[in-house]
Amino acid sequence: MWRTEIVDGTKLDVEEVAALYVASTLAERRPVGDRKRFTEMLRNANLVTAAYQEDLLIGISRSLTDWSYATYLCDLAVDRRFQRQGVGKDLLRATQEAAPTTKIILLSAPAATDYYPHVGFKQHNSAWVLDPIES
Numbered sequence: 001m002w003r004t005e006i007v008d009g010t011k012l013d014v015e016e017v018a019a020l021y022v023a024s025t026l027a028e029r030r031p032v033g034d035r036k037r038f039t040e041m042l043r044n045a046n047l048v049t050a051a052y053q054e055d056l057l058i059g060i061s062r063s064l065t066d067w068s069y070a071t072y073l074c075d076l077a078v079d080r081r082f083q084r085q086g087v088g089k090d091l092l093r094a095t096q097e098a099a100p101t102t103k104i105i106l107l108s109a110p111a112a113t114d115y116y117p118h119v120g121f122k123q124h125n126s127a128w129v130l131d132p133i134e135s
């Protein structure tokens with residue numbers, strides 16, 4: 001059985017988290033190979049949850065929150081070997097409980113478009129994205 005906890009993103013081992021992104025397949029859609037940028041993504045997120053099976057990192061959620069109104073869930077990733085066992089749901093629960101008055105907002109990766117409605121999310125027909133000036 002795994003355990004889920006709120007963690008300090010600045011203290012996580014970037015290589016361990018990068019390995020998890022690869023193991024979950026999310027690395028295909030995030031700049032994990034650019035370690036400087038990936039490190040900033042991890043260090044500057046202010047609500048990070050992690051799931052561990054003993055000492056092995058098997059899942060992570062990475063969010064930006066104002067602790068009051070809105071939480072942007074940037075990434076949710078579970079090691080393929082541990083998917084469909086409730087780990088993702090538990091990471092979402094821990095995120096929601098950490099900032100209970102906030103609305104969780106996210107952009108789904110294609111692999112997860114059927115997942116979010118399954119765990120209670122409603123699709124928003126008025127979400128808008130402005131692409132970065134530089135990438």
Ligand SMILES: CC(C)(COP(=O)(O)OP(=O)(O)OC[C@H]1O[C@@H](n2cnc3c(N)ncnc32)[C@H](O)[C@@H]1OP(=O)(O)O)[C@@H](O)C(=O)NCCC(=O)NCCS
Nearest residue numbers: 024077078083084085086087088089108109111112114115
């Ligand atoms: C999407 C992801 C985080 C889900 O995590 P998970 O731990 O496998 O999901 P859970 O075990 O919490 O699943 C909860 C429920 O959703 C279902 N489910 C899981 N993945 C699903 C999917 N891709 N599509 C539809 N339903 C899914 C489970 O069967 C389970 O159903 P149940 O409650 O009826 O038993 C995980 O599959 C993952 O890391 N995927 C690759 C990375 C990715 O795309 N992340 C999303 C970025 S936005």
